[in-house]
Structures are given as C-alpha cells and as structure tokens.
Amino acid sequence: MATGMTISRAAERAGVGVETIRFYERRGLIEQPVRPRTGGYRFYDNEVVERIRFIRQGQELGFSLREIAELLSLRADPGADCGDVRTQAVSKREEVDRKIAQLQHIRAALDELIATCPGGGALRACTIIDAMAGRRVTQALRPSGKIARQNRTTKGRDVKTATFKIDGMHCDGCARTIEALVSTEPGVRKATVSFKAREARILFDPQASSEDQLAAAIRKAGYSVASQSS
C-alpha cells in the first residue's frame, strides 16, 4: 500500500479539512509528520489517517479533544509505568461503559416511543422524557386496571362522568396517550378516549379532581378541549 501522502490526500481520506489536520498537529493530537527538509511538505501515512478518524469518532461520542488525547496517549510501552496506564485505561473503560448504558437507556426510550406512536401502543410515553422516566419509575399504573381501582373503599365515593370534545388527535395512539395521561390524574377511575368520536369520557371522583383540572391536563399534552359537559 502506498504509504505516504500529502496533507490534502490525508485530509480527504480521514474526512476532514486540511486546516483541521494542522490544528490537531498544533494541539499535539497527532505527531509532527515527516518532512523532507525544513519548510518542505508534510508527508502522512495511513496510521495518521486512522488516528484522525479515531479523533472524529471520539468527538461524535462526546469526548473532548483533551479526553481523546488522553485515550491516545495510553500506551502499553515497556518503560511507561504500566500500573498507571492500566489505572487510566480502566477508568476510561468505566466512562465508556457509562456512556453505553446511557445510550441503551435512550435507545429503549426511543423504542417505547416508536411503539406508542402509530396507534395501538397503550403506553403513556408521549416524549422521550416520559419514556425515560417511565422506565426509571417502575410501572406503577399499568393499564391493567385492577390495582388502580383498589383503594376506593375509604370514603363514600361520589363518581362523576365528564365528557370532553377533543381536537388535535391524529391517530388512535393519541387517544391511548390521553387515556394514559388522564389516568394519572388524582381521582380518575376510568378514562375512555375515542379517536373516531373525538371524545373523552372520564369517570372521576369530584372530591379529588374537577373537570377543569382534567381539561387542563389534556391541554397540557398539546390537545385542545373544545367543549366540556358533565
């Protein structure tokens, strides 16, 4: 393989600009390249291209140039203090593991979002934040319904039914989303939302909540409540 290329060729191969290579050189991220004489052109080999690619990759993964420099300077030389290098490498590995775990978290949240969106998914994950929180706080109120309605025998219970006309739903998934979200409001016994009828029917305890509160909860999610009747 032709080892030896000008700066522009190396830049092209690594997918960066010429100036970027010079910049990395100044920052000490890549060593001073070979040069025929002082003032002559720099010459690069594939190793440097590899190194630059690694730098870019590291940046995409959220490492700063300083951190990348640290990674690059980890070398298993005889002569360098192995224990020290090892310690550093282990701590870097921990950081990498942390990042992987966080990404897996986000990935799972996206999965949930994808499952929720096109209608059919019954989970109440409207945004990634919800989806991420949902998987931290264990599913306390799954739409299984039984547990949610368990502790109602304490007081003499009034039960009221509110019917809202809702605009802004785009699919059955939206209806499911609203159901889930309304169900988290205090005092709500049952929520049935129909996408087709553009209507929400909510069974709730008027001592724990009110039509206004429920409507506000629905509006907060970005839907508009056109009319409310009890």
Add this chain to the structure above:
Amino acid sequence: MATGMTISRAAERAGVGVETIRFYERRGLIEQPVRPRTGGYRFYDNEVVERIRFIRQGQELGFSLREIAELLSLRADPGADCGDVRTQAVSKREEVDRKIAQLQHIRAALDELIATCPGGGALRACTIIDAMAGRRVTQALRPSGKIARQNRTTKGRDVKTATFKIDGMHCDGCARTIEALVSTEPGVRKATVSFKAREARILFDPQASSEDQLAAAIRKAGYSVASQSS
C-alpha cells in the same frame, strides 16, 4: 413531592448554573416556565429538572443542542404526523445504535490494552489505535458451509436468507456495526450478526440486492466474508 422551585433550586437539582437554564429557555429547549405575573420569578417543577438532565446527558453522548431539541420534540401527539415522528424516531434510534457500536468497539480496544499492559508478554497492541486496528484487519479466509434458502411469503414477495461466515470480528460491537451497515443496503429486511457464531444472517429481497453485494458491503467495512451463499 414539592413541585415548584425557583431557578436556582432547579439549577442545583439539575446540576447546572442558573444562567444555563435561561440559556436553554432562550434556545427553546425548555418551555417558558410559569410565572405569577410578568416580571415575576420563574417557577419550575421536576419535569423541567428531568428535561435539563436529559439535555446534559445528551451532550455527554455527543449530541448537539440542536439534535437534543429534535429528540425532545419527538412526541406522540398532534401537530405532527405520527408517521413522520415514527420515522424520525427510527432514524434517531439508528444513530444511537451506531454510537453504541462504536463505544463497544472502543471498550473492547481498552480491554485489549488493559490485558496487554501489565504482563511482559508480546505487546502487539501498544495503543488504542493499534488495538482498534487489530480488530479490523484480521484476514483468515477459510471457506465453510454455505447455507441459503429461498422463501416465498404469502404475498409472493421473494425473500431470501443469506448466511455468511465472517472473520475479523473482535467484539460484539463489530457485530452491531455490521448489522447497522447491512441494514442500509437496499432490499434488506433484517440483519442479525452473531459475534459468538461469527455469522451473519440476512433476510433480503433478491430482486433488490444479491449475496455478492451484501458480502461486498461487509468487506468494505474491513471484515472478511469467509463464505457466501448464492
């Protein structure tokens, strides 16, 4: 749970500065907080704290504020076409997968470095670059059994399963990388790569692609395909 705190409390909880919150607000990353009157103090709830934490996390993982805003705006609700949100979420998930694969790659390289270091053994992997390169270049072409079967689904669409033996993978990250890359090829329905079995199983439409094309895609990434079905 105390819902309602001043900006400094929210900043403290989220682990950022007060100015940062105002900055995110200006950038539209967090919504305008509730305020008693115009000119009054902002009031935040835990949701916002959660959101800010998510932003910071995203940054540590190499997402820009713009990208994070995109992630945050993915919501299964009105205003946006559900199909579109889904598409975006899927593409974000792909990006997350790519990052995870790269990190697993780096992780494996660090492992190698750690393993190499303290022993006085042969030090072939001196730096991470070496360790990373080492897991791409391996070249051991040895033909083994080729398995391919043609399937006809109920719709009459041709679906073929190709199984490749792959050499050169050094960790699970490599397997994820190949999966991701093969999935971008036209006509590919599903790609499953096992690091342990050194095997790729690809479900594809033979009218849109071919075994040769798929194998070429894998080779292009630096792995070697030991056997390929026809």
Add this chain to the structure above:
DNA sequence: TTAGACTCCGTACTATAGTACGGGGTCAAT
C-alpha cells in the same frame, strides 16, 4: 524554467455552548 497546483505559516474569523456582569426588580423575614 515556468505555470499552476498545492503547501507553508501565522493570524483572524466563526459557531456552539455556555458564563459573567450590572443595574434594577421581587420576596420574605425582621
């Protein structure tokens, strides 16, 4: 040997993501 492409170097400029400042307003406790 000369034109044209490429490279050298230092310096200046840009984008992103905050951080700091300062003159004033708000709030809760004394």
Add this chain to the structure above:
DNA sequence: ATTGACCCCGTACTATAGTACGGAGTCTAA
C-alpha cells in the same frame, strides 16, 4: 418598612473546536 438574598434582562465575555485568508514557498509536469 427595610434589608438582604434572590431573580430579571440584556449584553458582553470566554472556551472549545475548528475555518478562512493571504502572501510566500514548494513541487511537478510540460
């Protein structure tokens, strides 16, 4: 009512990571 801590807003400054510029030097092929 006053004080002191906190907050408001706009603007200015900083760090990181490049990018661009421009005049001069280098290479190479005709």
